[in-house]
Amino acid sequence: MKNKAILGLPIFCxxxxxxxxxxxNDAAHRYMTESLLPVVDFDDVKTEYVRMYSCSPTPQSNDALAIIDGELYFIEFKDGNMRREIHGVKRKIFESLLLFCDIINATISFTRTRLNYILVYNKQKSEAYIKHLLEREEVQETPSLDSLMDDLGKLAHHNIDYFGLRQQFQNIYFKEVYTYKKEDFNEWLRQK
Incomplete structure (x- = not known):
């Protein structure tokens, strides 16, 4: 099934x-992007899907399902502190994959080769957590180190995997896994 045909299914349309x-972000009353790219609100898809079943608690879901440059993407926006959010992000990934695969009648073999994942986070809300992660690796974060890591990542065309999502999910569940600060995500979108 082609990507456009997938998003053409009634539950997605x-x-x-x-x-x-x-x-x-309801709590902060702000948006993490101004992009008007058409997407599927996967939270709403999940709500429609679970109405057919009696389940409690309700599954978690990623925010958006999109086609960007012909590729399928799940996108999750996190405006809070990632220390508190990362477990929920991983739960959303698994539960969204289960729902998506059931809706399109596919397996993880399909998502492994055709579906990408992007986490977009607010760096300012997560600086202390990222510093903690770097300290575990015996690296001291400074603004200049952060800038250097970003610049090296861009030059190497390598997206830094601060939260270990690529290591855990890429090549088994997703084709590619990306983690972007909201500013970098918006720059990435402008280049598409």
């Missing part, structure tokens, strides 16, 4: 919106 809308 019923929940079309923009990337901006899926990035909204």
């Amino acid at each position: 019923n929940h079309e919106t923009t990337l901006k809308n899926t990035s909204y």
Whole structure:
């Protein structure tokens, strides 16, 4: 099944919106992107899907399902401290994969070769956690080190895997896994 045909399924068509809308943080009353890229609100897809079943608690889900440059992406926006959020992000990944595969009648073999994942996070809310992760590796973070890591990552065309999502999920569940600070994500979108 082609990517456009997948997003053409009625359950996905019923929940079309923009990337901006899926990035909204209710608690902070702000958006993490201004992009008007058309996407599927996967939270709404999950809500429609679970209505058919009696389940409690309700599964968690990623924010958006999109086609960018012909590739399928799950996108999750996190505007809070990643120390508190990372476990929930991983749960959303697994539960979203289960729902997605059931909806399109596919297996993880499909997602491993055709579906990508992006976590977009707010660096300012997560600086202490990232510093903690770096200290575990006996690296002391400074603004200049952070800038150097970003610059080296960009030059090497390598996305830094601060939260270990690529290591855990790429090549087994997803084709590619990316972690972007919201500013870097918006720059990446402008290049697409």
